[in-house]
Amino acid sequence: DTAVSQTPKYLVTQMGNDKSIKCEQNLGHDTMYWYKQDSKKFLKIMFSYNNKELIINETVPNRFSPKSPDKAHLNLHINSLELGDSAVYFCASSQDGGVGSPLHFGNGTRLTVT
Amino acid sequence: DQQVKQNSPSLSVQEGRISILNCDYTNSMFDYFLWYKKYPAEGPTFLISISSIKDKNEDGRFTVFLNKSAKHLSLHIVPSQPGDSAVYFCAATYNTNAGKSTFGDGTTLTVKP
Numbered sequence: 537d538t539a540v541s542q543t544p545k546y547l548v549t550q551m552g553n554d555k556s557i558k559c560e561q562n563l564g565h566d567t568m569y570w571y572k573q574d575s576k577k578f579l580k581i582m583f584s585y586n587n588k589e590l591i592i593n594e595t596v597p598n599r600f601s602p603k604s605p606d607k608a609h610l611n612l613h614i615n616s617l618e619l620g621d622s623a624v625y626f627c628a629s630s631q632d633g634g635v636g637s638p639l640h641f642g643n644g645t646r647l648t649v650t
Numbered sequence: 651d652q653q654v655k656q657n658s659p660s661l662s663v664q665e666g667r668i669s670i671l672n673c674d675y676t677n678s679m680f681d682y683f684l685w686y687k688k689y690p691a692e693g694p695t696f697l698i699s700i701s702s703i704k705d706k707n708e709d710g711r712f713t714v715f716l717n718k719s720a721k722h723l724s725l726h727i728v729p730s731q732p733g734d735s736a737v738y739f740c741a742a743t744y745n746t747n748a749g750k751s752t753f754g755d756g757t758t759l760t761v762k763p
Contacts, residue, residue, distance in 0.1 A: 540693070576755060577756050578754075579694070579739065579741075580753070581751065584750065592750055626694075628693070634745075635681070635743050635744060635745045636682060636699070638684055638696035638699060639684075639694070639751060640695075640696070641693025641694050642693050643692050643693045644691075644692075644693055
């Protein structure tokens with residue numbers, strides 16, 4: 537039973553295209569996140585949703601748009617992809633988004649923009 | 651602005667010995683710290699955490715130490731096992747920040763049999 541699953545695992549696309557990454561968690565958690573791991577290996581938060589409500593929106597280009605149809609799903613849509621968007625994108629969830637709730641990560645989506 | 655730093659990109663230890671992974675932070679508002687472990691092609695998994703009201707937390711072979719005055723924490727693994735070989739990320743957060751975690755850039759631990 538995969539707790540946090542994201543698809544696809546690999547995504548190769550050309551500049552200018554639009555793509556989506558899907559994420560689902562079966563842990564019953566209230567909060568979901570998107571993190572980006574760049575070439576320097578830093579994990580940086582992009583967005584966080586609590587019960588379908590956006591609560592964290594870091595300085596991310598507005599070409600990135602998260603959507604949470606319900607609290608078990610958080611998808612990431614990226615418009616007009618650029619070379620610099622190449623990275624590994626991790627979806628995560630936590631029980632209540634509180635400081636003591638550790639993150640449960642999916643296995644990542646490696647996005648390559650050519 | 652790198653608020654959480656792991657200054658050792660890699661560490662190699664012999665099986666059975668102690669592994670010590672270090673992490674420094676600059677933001678004095680951080681009051682909760684977590685360690686995650688990551689295997690290749692997988693997402694990070696939670697390992698152990700510590701609140702700023704404590705200076706030590708232990709879970710089996712893993713112990714985290716926090717020195718608030720030095721803004722430094724460390725993860726001790728004793729005894730180290732080959733299966734511990736992974737990338738270890740330190741993360742920090744604070745209560746009024748909606749649980750947002752700031753991560754270090756990781757330390758790759760290799761435990762040699």
